[in-house]
Amino acid sequence: MGEKAKILILGTYHFDKGGKHLIDFDPEDITTAKKQSEINEVIQKLMEFKPNKISVEAKIQKEEELNKAYSHFCVNSSVEANEVIGHRNEIVQIAFRLAHKLNHNKIYPVDVPVDLPEDVFEYAEKNCPSLYGKFINRANEYGLSENEFMQKHTVNEILRHLNDPARIETEHSDLYLYLNQIGAGYTYYGVNTLTEWYKRNLYIFANLQNITKPEDRILVLYGAGHCKILRDFIKDYSEFEFVDPLDYL
Template sequence: MSEKVKIFILGTYHFGNSGEHLVDINCKDVITDQKQEEIKEVIQKLVQFKPNKIAVELKQEDEKRLNEIYIEYCRNNFDEYNEIVNYDNEIVQLGFRLGKMLKHTKIYPIDHMIYLPEEVFEYAEKNCPEFYKEYMNKANEYETSTNEHIRNNTIGENLKYLNNPKRVEKEHSDFYLGLAKIGAGDNYYGADMLTEWYRRNLFIFGNLQNISEKGDRILVIYGAGHCKILRELVKGYRKFEFVDPLNYL
């Protein structure tokens, strides 16, 4: 029997304060001395996994340019004005930093962007007002609680929180599966949007399959909203072995 590829999916928030559709996560500046020490602590935990490849949330077609930037980073010459990734991004702060420590020669971008028809929320507001109100209340509560947690905890503690299976399941149920109800029995706007979300994650999974080779240990650094689907795909594929991030965090 062939040796399975070990896949460690690290769900994260976007360190650069990127909005996440309806939910806007605002984190403290990760370049401060305190946050840099917290990141170093996380890296020391991640290095125990001993990944031989690091995959990140960036378009696959940007691989060449990303690795030009990564090589300069390894030479202590990061270009802060590049068009691909900011210095405070988790790709640099976690992916580049760990890759340099482990002497990796490249980083693997595996993302594939698709269009998410967010006008579905305009339709829901007009045609499913009770559902829309409940959904938006949940989104606002989630945004408030998540931002509070991120403000009041270390980066390591926040990553543990985001990768907790109960939190992953709840987020997927409330903010993704719940959308299928919009337009059900008529135009299925919600199901169409959910289909596109799953399609994006299937593209990501296909790119992950494409970079994997027998015996690989791959660390995947991705937005936490992708965790549920990517975990299930990894667990369902006989050539992959899912690695629980909480065993390292």
């Protein structure tokens, strides 16, 4: 077999606090001079990986609009107001800036939305209150700990923390897999939720496979909650070589 494509998954938090997530992070304003300096430090470190493609957590159906925003950024160092992405988003703050420095002509969105059951927690609270209570306590403690860490550390330190293998394994087990048992033996609400979550990550991986050539070095910038599954897919796939982001942070 020839040379494998090298894939670096960089798990991140959402700089603009956008969207609904299992845990809501409350990061500092990313546009302050201090945080901008910290982001520049991260970008300089990531340049050492020398990616020839950068893939991001944006809907693949919005590729044209995303790259119009990227083209505007390359010319003006800013993002026009639009419905696809805002200037605080980590895609702009890291992916656009890094791609521009490396003279990339485009960004590669690979995300696909799925229909996660919206009432899984309501069902759990009503039908398995003990399990629900344990999960909520666990999630609240985790959220407080993560937000406290964010308030006291630099962007680079936060990214190192989010990409720590032990943290990734614990989060996946204690939050995501724990939900799997909701409705076991009857409705399987938890299984249905996790099935959709894995389906989304399989879609992401399929899109990543589709854009990859053997000689590629691809940086994938994604919400850290996806890290466990995407890292496993990359490690298990014989045509990809997993690159540890901690080697570049």
